[in-house]
Amino acid sequence: xxxxxxxxxxxxxxxxxxxxxxxxxxxxxxxxxxxYGMRLALRGVSLAIAAxxxxxxxxxxxSGKTTLLKIAAQLTQPSRGKIxxxxxxxxxxxxxxxxxxxxxxxxxxxxxxxxxxxxxIFFAKxxxxxxxxxxxxxxxxxxxxxxxxTDLVRTFSRGMRQRLSIARALLASPGLLLLDEAGTxxxxxxxxxxxxxxxxxxxxxxxxxxxxxxRNETQGAVTRAIRLDGGKITHDSGAGGNxxxxxxxxxxxxxxxxxxx
Amino acid sequence: xxxxxxxxxxxAKELRTEFRSxxxxxxxxxFVLIVIVLFSFTFNPTSSESRRFGxxxxxxxxxxxxxxxLQSSFLREQTNDTLAALRLAPIDPFSILAGKMAANFxxxxxxxxxLLPVFAVLYNVAIFPVLGQLLLVLALGxxxxxxxxxxxxxxxAQARLRELLLPLLLLPVLAPVLIAATEATIGVLRDPxxxxxxxxxxxxxxxxxxxxxxxxxxxxxxxx
Numbered sequence: 406x407x408x409x410x411x412x413x414x415x416x417x418x419x420x421x422x423x424x425x426x427x428x429x430x431x432x433x434x435x436x437x438x439x440x441y442g443m444r445l446a447l448r449g450v451s452l453a454i455a456a457x458x459x460x461x462x463x464x465x466x467x468s469g470k471t472t473l474l475k476i477a478a479q480l481t482q483p484s485r486g487k488i489x490x491x492x493x494x495x496x497x498x499x500x501x502x503x504x505x506x507x508x509x510x511x512x513x514x515x516x517x518x519x520x521x522x523x524x525x526i527f528f529a530k531x532x533x534x535x536x537x538x539x540x541x542x543x544x545x546x547x548x549x550x551x552x553x554x555t556d557l558v559r560t561f562s563r564g565m566r567q568r569l570s571i572a573r574a575l576l577a578s579p580g581l582l583l584l585d586e587a588g589t590x591x592x593x594x595x596x597x598x599x600x601x602x603x604x605x606x607x608x609x610x611x612x613x614x615x616x617x618x619x620r621n622e623t624q625g626a627v628t629r630a631i632r633l634d635g636g637k638i639t640h641d642s643g644a645g646g647n648x649x650x651x652x653x654x655x656x657x658x659x660x661x662x663x664x665x666x
Numbered sequence: 667x668x669x670x671x672x673x674x675x676x677x678a679k680e681l682r683t684e685f686r687s688x689x690x691x692x693x694x695x696x697f698v699l700i701v702i703v704l705f706s707f708t709f710n711p712t713s714s715e716s717r718r719f720g721x722x723x724x725x726x727x728x729x730x731x732x733x734x735x736l737q738s739s740f741l742r743e744q745t746n747d748t749l750a751a752l753r754l755a756p757i758d759p760f761s762i763l764a765g766k767m768a769a770n771f772x773x774x775x776x777x778x779x780x781l782l783p784v785f786a787v788l789y790n791v792a793i794f795p796v797l798g799q800l801l802l803v804l805a806l807g808x809x810x811x812x813x814x815x816x817x818x819x820x821x822x823a824q825a826r827l828r829e830l831l832l833p834l835l836l837l838p839v840l841a842p843v844l845i846a847a848t849e850a851t852i853g854v855l856r857d858p859x860x861x862x863x864x865x866x867x868x869x870x871x872x873x874x875x876x877x878x879x880x881x882x883x884x885x886x887x888x889x890x
Contacts (some may be wrong), residue, residue, distance in 0.1 A: 512747035
């Protein structure tokens with residue numbers, strides 16, 4: 406049985422789910438293009454994201470959201486253009502960036518034949534964290550899986566796997582958090598917890614870039630919204646703008662499409 | 667994190683998941699056992715000629731075992747896209763390959779060690795007096811098999827028709843290993859026993875060349 410999700414204020418059990426104070430990364434995409442065979446997934450995307458911004462990527466399926474996130478995570482290389490990262494004023498190498506990025510993908514990115522605890526210890530070791538067992542234990546507490554720590558992941562529901570995936574992404578206190586429809590499979594309580602967690606991470610200075618569909622709890626934390634269509638940025642609320650216009654427009658379009666015959 | 671340490675962490679994970687499910691080892695041992703027994707039916711196992719063919723048949727069986735076992739090495743990482751999780755970690759990409767190569771080497775060696783006594787009985791071959799030399803040949807041949815197979819498993823896992831692709835890629839490339847390991851094993855099992863330095867050197871060179879190539883192209887092999 407999973408334990409309730411921690412919704413504690415700063416300093417409580419949820420404390421582990423934070424980026425390091427002020428450790429947010431800045432990202433600069435310059436004329437980024439990504440081609441899969443004959444298909445162009447991204448068409449000359451240029452975008453600067455400041456440290457501590459929480460950016461929502463909206464758009465239809467196949468609009469390029471996941472590809473942009475994968476390029477930011479260095480899971481795939483752009484066919485043209487470049488991506489650069491800065492911590493404060495200083496550029497940081499792509500190798501160094503990896504230790505400061507957490508990602509929740511379409512898939513859960515966890516091993517079914519390992520327990521929840523073993524999964525997190527494994528990834529904590531790969532990230533070179535001190536005391537991996539303690540880190541894993543701490544990470545399981547706020548996602549409500551402490552009571553299922555020694556159970557195999559294959560016995561978990563989709564929502565529990567997703568929570569474990571989020572715990573994995575936050576394990577190394579990332580400066581850049583990439584969320585690809587991270588709310589998938591979460592129940593309303595889980596969605597609320599995720600929204601609260603994202604807000605807390607944003608407030609602690611972590612940069613967040615997430616793809617999302619429709620209106621959900623996670624959008625309350627958004628400081629900027631960008632709409633992608635056919636691999637191009639068509640709307641950007643800007644760093645100081647109101648993201649709700651773009652989010653509402655996306656929600657209306659999506660609901661219109663869902664209702665269409 | 668150093669390459670060796672990251673590879674060690676991945677090796678430990680591979681061993682834990684396999685010994686927990688025992689899917690791969692169980693099926694491979696049964697498969698190779700069937701192959702060796704079927705081969706023994708086609709010859710008179712007590713004749714000296716069949717003992718001469720025995721090492722070749724043994725290595726062919728190991729090769730089939732390798733293509734069966736190595737298939738899932740990277741396919742398993744596709745279940746929840748855990749390969750992406752590995753690639754997100756701040757480690758040398760070769761450490762992912764190295765950890766899996768080491769695990770596959772141990773799995774294959776375990777299968778070989780289990781089947782060696784069966785082979786000895788069916789083909790009327792005395793292996794215990796030459797066990798040390800035999801294990802050396804097995805180890806060198808298996809390194810080549812595991813290294814090559816792991817690399818091609820990474821390539822095949824991203825392709826369509828992946829189940830067919832791995833044997834098609836692997837078996838021709840492993841022909842030199844098959845020849846060298848078979849010749850070395852024939853020498854060891856001959857009376858009097860003779861450990862051929864030429865074939866051992868050949869196997870060692872193959873292993874070094876392939877491991878070096880895997881280290882150089884590891885990053886590109888794992889890319890989407």
